[in-house]
Amino acid sequence: MQTSKFPSVRALDQLLDDLGASAARRRQLDMVRGELDRALERGALPVGARRSLRRLLEEEALGPYVRLAESGALRHRRVEGGLPPTSEATNEIRRKCVDLLREALGLPALRLGGGEIPLQPAPEAATLSALARQLDQYLTGPMSPAQTRLTAVRALELDTAARSGELVELRTTDLGEDNAAVYVERRPQGGGTVEGEWVETSALTRAALERWLDVRNPRPWAAAEPHGCVEELFAARFDLPAGARVRPVQDASRSECRGDQRHRPRRTAHTGPGCRRCRGPRRGSGGxxxxxxxxxxxxxxxxxxxxxxxxxxxxxxxxxxxxxx
Structure with missing residues (x-):
């Protein structure tokens, strides 16, 4: 991260280094740090906030900062050519980070408006049943590797009701014997104690996982005896024109590969320019x-x-x- 020209932001960098936050929370705090730096660059905050970190985190400076940031004016990159307002989830994260910084500096939390983010409504049982039927239909036909993986992820989601961050942390070692269960670490939103539990998987999920694991770790190749006559094998492998027949040399090669001594071509001695191997007339005939x-x-x-x-x-x-x- 580029060093700021404002002493208050440089002091904020030192505070962030000493805070010891998690990687996810540190990314959120770095977002707030960047927005504060751009707000100072625009001259939108009091002059005293440029030199003192305490003045930067006072309500007199944080009020204008939060309003400007929620409008989207402090974005570090454009979205579809513009600077749209930030989402409610981002606004709530910004307010929590501001209070966290104030508490680290020994200041009381401000609780700047907004309130808690409303929870998304849970999907209805009919919607979940329709999704399960659709996944079961996918498993009966051919699928690309990407669709196979997505089908397994959706089936796991139906069984575990895991959050996206919990699904990302899953590994193949978290699967039980015969894929009959999966170990999920519950990570509460907003922090809290991480608790793990084994969740039993359905027949749909076990079939989807088995299909995906075959794509992820294909079984070793093993040679097998081909079935069918020579004409059928060559017609299946090559695009032969209508009425085409397999040449005798191909039939002999296939028999030789199988170890059939009866069909091996006999080698005869060369008897001269008029023999069958030369396939031409006698010398002197101009052939x-x-x-x-x-x-x-x-x-x-x-x-x-x-x-x-x-x-x-x-x-x-x-x-x-x-x-x-």
Whole structure:
């Protein structure tokens, strides 16, 4: 955090360091600290609040500060291009932080307006039942990894009624045997004693957790014997055109991989340019085999081609030696 040019804010930084608040409360106090610094920068607070921390936390300075902050004018970044008023929850947190700072300095709490935040109404039983039916329907079909995780989280929420902060703290080690229960640490809003309890999970939650754990920690791969004939396997793996058939070499390769000795291709000795392996006519007929050997510079190549080949061989061997070296 950037050091402020106002002595009162620098003294507030020292007070915050000595306060020993939790990480969540420290973020809230840093928000108030930043707003006070921007209010002083705008000249919205009394001049004496710039030098003295006690003057900064007096009601004469905190009253204008709270009104200006609730209007959104002290935001450190814009929201959709503007500075809208802060929410009721943020306003209540700001008032509690102000009282906490005053008490740390030995001043009484101000209790600046607003009162407690009204609680959100609990969802009706019909809404929860509809959500459970929807999650059960999701589990019967294919889901993406993100949807699988969200389904497990929603199922846990239906069973435990945990707050968002309590759900975030859950780990796989908090799950009981066969996912039959989950350990939840209750964290009361506004502070208090953290208490843990085991909550029994429903059949829906156990199925959702098992589905998600398979995605999170997939089982090790194991080879399995394929089923079906060769044509069916290749048609399922490749997009073959209509009427296409599997070549014999593919059938032989598959049989060889399976250890079937009967379908291994027999190797025959080469009997000359007219044999079945060459798949070409006899030498001298000008067929495909002769043309291929001429292109490679073999014995059927022209005398000029063989002469050129003899001239190039020493240079090629020298280049190969240099590359090897």
């Amino acid at each position: 495909r085999g002769v043309r291929a050997r001429r292109a490679r510079g073999g014995r059927d190549a022209s005398p000029s081609a063989r002469s050129t080949d003899r001239k190039l061989k020493p240079a090629l061997h020298a280049a190969a030696d240099v590359e090897h070296y």
